[in-house]
Amino acid sequence: MDNALVVVDDTDMHRALLAEAGRLAHDTGAKLTVLAWITPDQVDETADNLEAIEQVEGTSYSEPEPTATAAQFARQFAEDVFESFDESIEFTADGIVTTENERADAIIDTAERLDCDHVFIVGRRRSPTGKALFGDVAQRILLNFDGTVTLKMD
Numbered sequence: 001m002d003n004a005l006v007v008v009d010d011t012d013m014h015r016a017l018l019a020e021a022g023r024l025a026h027d028t029g030a031k032l033t034v035l036a037w038i039t040p041d042q043v044d045e046t047a048d049n050l051e052a053i054e055q056v057e058g059t060s061y062s063e064p065e066p067t068a069t070a071a072q073f074a075r076q077f078a079e080d081v082f083e084s085f086d087e088s089i090e091f092t093a094d095g096i097v098t099t100e101n102e103r104a105d106a107i108i109d110t111a112e113r114l115d116c117d118h119v120f121i122v123g124r125r126r127s128p129t130g131k132a133l134f135g136d137v138a139q140r141i142l143l144n145f146d147g148t149v150t151l152k153m154d
Contacts, residue, residue, distance in 0.1 A: 001148065003031045004118040005111045008077050013122045017152045018081045021120040022089040032091040033114055036074035037098055037106065038066060070095025104140035117147045124154050 006021040008014045018034065025032035043066045075093035082089040094114070098106035111119050123138030142149050 001025070001028050001030045001118045003033075003114065003116045004120060005033050005035055005107075005114060005116040006120040007035050007037070007107055007122070008074060009036070009122070010073075010077065011122070011154075013152060013154045014077075015081050017120055017122055017150075018078060019085075020152075021150070022078075022082055022085070022091070025091075026087055026089050030118070032089070033094055033116065034074040034078040034091050035094045035096065035107070035110055036070040036077065037096045037103060038070045038073075039099060040097060043097060066097045067095040070097065100137075104137045104144070107137070107141060108145050111145060111147070118150065119145055119147065120150045120152070122154050123151045 001024065004021060004025055006018050008018055022032060024030070071093045072095070074095060078089075078091055078093065082091075094110065096106050096110055107119065107121070119141060121138055121141055123136070138151055142151065
C-alpha cells in the first residue's frame with residue numbers, strides 16, 4: 001500500500017475504519033487521503049438556509065464551495081479520530097458532490113485521480129434482492145476498482 005483513500009461519514013463504523021486505515025498508513029509509510037461526500041440536495045439545502053438567514057438578518061453571505069465543505073468535514077472528522085493516537089497521522093482531506101446512485105463511480109474516479117492503490121470503505125448488509133434493485137456501493141467498488149479494497153461491514 002502506497003496511497004490509500006478512506007471514505008468517511010459521521011458514524012462510529014467509519015470512525016473505526018479510519019482509525020485502522022490511519023494506523024496502517026502510518027506503519028507502512030503510505031499516503032492517506034480522507035474523503036467525504038455530500039449530495040446535490042445537501043448543497044441546495046445549504047444554499048436555501050443561507051438565503052433565509054440573509055433575508056432575516058439583512059446581510060450577505062458567500063455561498064460555500066460544496067467540495068471544500070465536504071473536505072472540511074473529512075479533515076475535522078480525521079483530526080477527531082487521530083487526536084487520541086500516540087503518533088501523528090499525516091493525511092490530506094478531499095470532498096466530492098455526488099448522488100447516491102453515482103457515489104461508487106465518484107469514489108473510484110477520485111481514487112484514480114489521486115493515484116490510490118487502496119480504498120477503505122464501510123458496507124451495509126443487504127439482501128440479494130436489495131442489491132439487485134438498488135445497487136450496492138461497496139459491491140460496485142469491489143468489482144470495479146483496480147486495486148485493493150478493504151471493506152468493513154456495518
